[in-house]
Amino acid sequence: MARIATSRHVAVSTVAAWLVGFLIFFPILWMVLASFKTELDAFAIPPKFLFFHWTTENYAAVQERSDYVHHALNSIIVAGGSTLIALLIAIPAAWSMAFSPTKRTKDVLLWMLSTKMMPPVGVLVPIYLIYRDFGLLDTLTGLVFILCLGNLPIVIWMLFTYFKEIPKDILEAARMDGATIGRELVYVLTPMAVPGLASTLLLNFILAWNEAFWTLNLSTLEAAPLTVFIASYSSPEGLFWAKLSAASTLAIAPILVLGWFSQRQLVRGLTFGAVK
Amino acid sequence: MKNVHGALLGAAALLLSTPSLAQTALTIATVNNGDMIRMQGLTSDFTSKNPDITVKWVTLEENVLRQRVTTDIATKGGQFDVLTIGTYEVPIWAKKNWLVPLDKLGADYDVADLLPRIKDAVSVSGKLYAAPFYGESSMTMYRTDLFQKAGLTMPENPSWDFVISAAKKLTDKEAGVYGICLRGKAGWGENMAFLTAMANSYGARWFDEKWVPQFDKPEWKKTLATYVDLMKEAGPPGASSNGFNENLALFNAGKCAMWIDATVAASFVTNPKDSTVADKVGFALAPNTGLGKNANWLWAWNLAIPAGSKKVEAAEKFIAWATGKDYAKLVASKEGWANVPPGTRTSLYQNPDYLKVAPFAKLTLASIDAADPNKPTVQPVPYVGVQYAAIPEFQGIGTAVGQQFSAALSGSTSVDAALSAAQASTEREMKRAGYIK
Numbered sequence: 001m002a003r004i005a006t007s008r009h010v011a012v013s014t015v016a017a018w019l020v021g022f023l024i025f026f027p028i029l030w031m032v033l034a035s036f037k038t039e040l041d042a043f044a045i046p047p048k049f050l051f052f053h054w055t056t057e058n059y060a061a062v063q064e065r066s067d068y069v070h071h072a073l074n075s076i077i078v079a080g081g082s083t084l085i086a087l088l089i090a091i092p093a094a095w096s097m098a099f100s101p102t103k104r105t106k107d108v109l110l111w112m113l114s115t116k117m118m119p120p121v122g123v124l125v126p127i128y129l130i131y132r133d134f135g136l137l138d139t140l141t142g143l144v145f146i147l148c149l150g151n152l153p154i155v156i157w158m159l160f161t162y163f164k165e166i167p168k169d170i171l172e173a174a175r176m177d178g179a180t181i182g183r184e185l186v187y188v189l190t191p192m193a194v195p196g197l198a199s200t201l202l203l204n205f206i207l208a209w210n211e212a213f214w215t216l217n218l219s220t221l222e223a224a225p226l227t228v229f230i231a232s233y234s235s236p237e238g239l240f241w242a243k244l245s246a247a248s249t250l251a252i253a254p255i256l257v258l259g260w261f262s263q264r265q266l267v268r269g270l271t272f273g274a275v276k
Numbered sequence: 277m278k279n280v281h282g283a284l285l286g287a288a289a290l291l292l293s294t295p296s297l298a299q300t301a302l303t304i305a306t307v308n309n310g311d312m313i314r315m316q317g318l319t320s321d322f323t324s325k326n327p328d329i330t331v332k333w334v335t336l337e338e339n340v341l342r343q344r345v346t347t348d349i350a351t352k353g354g355q356f357d358v359l360t361i362g363t364y365e366v367p368i369w370a371k372k373n374w375l376v377p378l379d380k381l382g383a384d385y386d387v388a389d390l391l392p393r394i395k396d397a398v399s400v401s402g403k404l405y406a407a408p409f410y411g412e413s414s415m416t417m418y419r420t421d422l423f424q425k426a427g428l429t430m431p432e433n434p435s436w437d438f439v440i441s442a443a444k445k446l447t448d449k450e451a452g453v454y455g456i457c458l459r460g461k462a463g464w465g466e467n468m469a470f471l472t473a474m475a476n477s478y479g480a481r482w483f484d485e486k487w488v489p490q491f492d493k494p495e496w497k498k499t500l501a502t503y504v505d506l507m508k509e510a511g512p513p514g515a516s517s518n519g520f521n522e523n524l525a526l527f528n529a530g531k532c533a534m535w536i537d538a539t540v541a542a543s544f545v546t547n548p549k550d551s552t553v554a555d556k557v558g559f560a561l562a563p564n565t566g567l568g569k570n571a572n573w574l575w576a577w578n579l580a581i582p583a584g585s586k587k588v589e590a591a592e593k594f595i596a597w598a599t600g601k602d603y604a605k606l607v608a609s610k611e612g613w614a615n616v617p618p619g620t621r622t623s624l625y626q627n628p629d630y631l632k633v634a635p636f637a638k639l640t641l642a643s644i645d646a647a648d649p650n651k652p653t654v655q656p657v658p659y660v661g662v663q664y665a666a667i668p669e670f671q672g673i674g675t676a677v678g679q680q681f682s683a684a685l686s687g688s689t690s691v692d693a694a695l696s697a698a699q700a701s702t703e704r705e706m707k708r709a710g711y712i713k
Contacts (some may be wrong), residue, residue: 040550043525065313124347132353217344220303220334220355234337235308236465237520237540239550 028252034245035059042242058246066229068250075225076254077140078215079208082147083201086155089148091197094159095185099171109160112153120150120213131218138220146218147208155204162196163189198265202258209255226251300590305334305345306360307577311410311617314607315598321606322597329590338465349374349582357587358594359580361406363397363649366578367666370405376581376588378404381596389601389621391641394576397649406578407599411619412540413643414473414572415636416560419553422446422453422533432639433570436477436502436563439534443510446533455510457532458503461519462682464674469573469663470536471681472674475499477564477571481653482665482702487711491677491699501691504684516686528552536562536571539643542636543614559639561646567654573663574647576619604630619644669709676701 033049034042041052062068097105127146128137136142166189174188190197212227219228230251233244259266306312312335319331334356336344341360348355349369361369369375381387387395390408398406416439418430428442443455459470472482480495490496507515512526520537524544527535528551535541548554562572579598581591597603604616604624614633616624618640624630625641634640652662659665664674677698684694706712 040528040552043521043529045526045529045531065316125351128347128351128353132351137353137355216336216340217347221332224334228334228336231337231340232308232335235310235521236338237538238308238310238544239521239524240308 031245032249034242035249037242037245039239039242042245043239058242059250061243062233062246062250066232066247068229071224071226071229072251072254074140074143074219074223075209075227075251078143078147078223078225079205081140081144082151082208083155083204085144085148086152086204087197087201090152090155090159090200091185091190094156094163095189097156098160098163098166099168109157112156116150116153124217128217137218138223140223142218143215143223143225146214147211150211150214151204151207154207155200158200158203159193159196162193162200165196166192195265198262202262202266206255206259299328299330300587301330301332302357302587302590302594303332303334303355304358304360304579304594305336305341305356307338307341308335309410309577310615312360312577314611314615315409318606318610322594325597326590326593329593331594352582352584354582354584354586356582357585357591359582360409360577361580363394363574363576363578364661364664364666364670366398366406366580367400367660368668369580370400370403374583375405376583376585376591378407378581378592378595380592381407381600382592385596385600386623389623391620391622391644393574393644393647393649394620397574397576398578406580407595408576408578408620409599410540410617411574411576411644412538413574413619413640413647414470414537414562415539415542415639415643416534416536416562417527417541417545418534418558418560419530419532419556420558421553421556423558430558430560433561434563436565436571439536439563440502440506440510443506443534447510452531454512454526454532456506456534456536457512457518457523457526458507458515458536459519459523460507460511460515460682460685461517461522462675462678463519464664464671464678466519466678467682467685468674468678469575470571471499471503471678472663473562473573474503474571476569476653476662477562477567478502479565479567479569479654481655481657483657483659483706483711485656485658487658487706489699489702489706491695491702496695497691500681500684500695503681504691507685508687516682538575539636539640540618542640543618543634546636559636561639561643569652569654570643570646572643572647574644574649575663667709667711669705673702673705676705 035058036054036056037048037052038055038057041048044052097109131137131142136145170192171184171188174184179188209226215225215227216231219225230244230247233240233247316333316335323329323331342365345356345359345361347353349359366375387404391411394408394411395404398404398408416430416434423430423442423446426442426445428445430442431438439456445455447453447455459467461467475481475496478495478499480493480499481490484490512518512531518526520541523532523535523537524541526532527545530553542559545551545557546554562570564570579595581588581595585591599620601621601623604621607616608629612633613627613630616630618624618634618637625637631637647662649660649662657665659667664670680689680694680697680701683689684691689697703712
């Protein structure tokens with residue numbers, strides 16, 4: 001009897017989980033479907049789910065009009081570069097705050113987080129002027145720099161949380177064995193924090209990949225990533241949903257593949273330390 | 277050895293001569309509209325005539341483009357050499373000396389051929405600061421088959437009373453056909469473009485001569501109450517989320533008996549590739565109440581050169597090519613007369629080839645002629661612009677008022693409450709900006 005109740009419970013939970021998963025995934029599915037519709041079908045009322053005239057003309061139109069590879073490469077460089085530099089700065093910072101905290105550590109952490117509370121548009125003009133004067137407008141260096149700065153507080157916070165879970169005794173043991181700070185960081189701390197590091201890296205890569213405000217405002221052509229590519233397909237006058245969906249599908253494809261292959265690391269990292 | 281020296285010298289000479297072949301690269305910021313995309317496709321015609329100029333396009337969504345270009349021009353960032361801007365920005369930016377006056381577009385540019393209303397909208401103190409690429413007004417598009425079935429005849433210059441009664445008569449909610457589709461989505465360029473034009477026809481105005489907001493006057497109440505009642509009775513469900521594109525989709529799917537919107541929509545609703553009612557569409561002027569103003573607006577997308585640009589000469593050549601008389605012929609030769617950018621030149625409306633493929637041409641021209649940006653309302657106003665007031669504060673004010681009116685349409689607030697909130701927020705912003713005390 002108990003076994004029947006358990007299997008029924010499992011079945012209900014499974015169906016509920018699939019349903020929730022499907023609901024969360026539905027906007028992406030709808031976007032992919034819309035990318036294979038004609039503009040008229042994409043706007044059809046009532047909406048057409050599967051029974052429509054399937055076409056790849058939107059992908060052809062997008063390929064003809066835009067240089068997808070150029071934008072995708074820029075996105076990879078900007079997201080990858082800003083994440084790696086942020087990690088290089090954040091690992092020592094989080095290490096020092098996690099293992100050698102002072103009475104001001106909490107304030108410093110809060111201050112860093114507070115920089116994320118200001119709307120970016122508030123500093124658009126000063127940043128734009130600085131970038132203009134330093135010749136950083138429409139450069140990959142400029143975008144890597146601003147996204148690195150923007151994501152740094154989150155990277156430090158995430159790593160700080162992971163490092164706090166690592167017992168101090170292990171590091172002390174390493175020190176007693178004569179490990180230098182560098183060796184302690186590279187050979188003891190980093191291997192133990194791999195799940196945390198991996199999820200921080202992936203999450204920040206995704207954040208940088210999706211960042212639209214700074215990338216749209218500070219790039220024009222040469223450094224323009226996929227956000228600019230997508231923005232070029234929205235139209236105030238004229239039907240554009242199908243082409244925009246095709247452009248968006250192309251833009252999320254690389255990150256979707258990356259997320260699919262690294263989902264185990266992501267989940268492991270995000271739940272790291274959640275259960276003691 | 278001699279040959280090697282010769283080759284080296286030749287290579288050096290070639291390297292040294294490179295600067296003389298240096299090209300001017302123009303970066304052009306534009307929006308993703310059909311006519312603009314067509315222009316991008318025809319760029320090779322310009323570069324073949326001007327081999328020393330290359331052209332790079334930056335296409336962005338309208339609001340993103342507006343923010344991007346405004347930031348760049350205000351900070352003199354120099355990222356763009358040619359800008360696509362609306363009639364709203366031209367007078368404001370020209371007065372700030374942000375734009376280069378376009379008085380060197382060449383002897384054969386024929387400024388006199390530009391439609392007078394459009395030319396006025398892009399000129400300040402008689403000087404052209406932007407060249408119109410395509411222009412539009414708004415008009416009434418209606419289903420001839422539904423009108424015929426209901427025994428109705430649409431006048432060429434309909435009154436609001438006729439439009440309202442026809443909309444109610446033509447509504448068949450069970451069949452999914454609605455009498456009228458109008459903009460409801462909040463935004464200064466969305467519902468407020470339509471409602472301001474409608475208010476003009478009801479004798480309302482945004483500000484009096486001393487910049488005092490006028491939403492507490494009976495003309496605005498009449499406008500908003502009529503609009504909300506009409507949409508509740510004869511409009512599609514969820515109209516408060518509908519903008520141009522949503523209504524275009526509804527009309528093309530045969531769900532609207534009437535649609536009052538941009539004249540540029542005429543070519544979309546009559547295109548059999550996109551519209552299921554392409555052969556059943558008639559056109560009339562936007563409605564009026566007999567006060568001398570129709571509910572139609574005036575808008576143009578224009579090309580302009582930012583002040584401080586180092587490539588003015590090349591930019592002028594490009595603008596003269598893209599907005600000149602020959603450009604229409606070029607588009608016609610490649611894609612047919614139906615695809616020529618409308619609403620900027622008188623000669624287009626005298627061209628029999630164009631008139632043959634554009635049954636809406638006469639009404640488009642009449643609508644543009646009927647909208648006067650310098651005298652947009654029945655009563656006098658201190659601002660320029662038909663469906664907007666050309667002051668920098670208008671974008672914020674217009675969108676805030678648009679949100680109130682959209683809420684009134686969705687039923688989450690009353691007409692009276694929306695008008696008082698609009699009056700209060702506009703007064704506050706106008707005081708803050710120093711227009712009133």
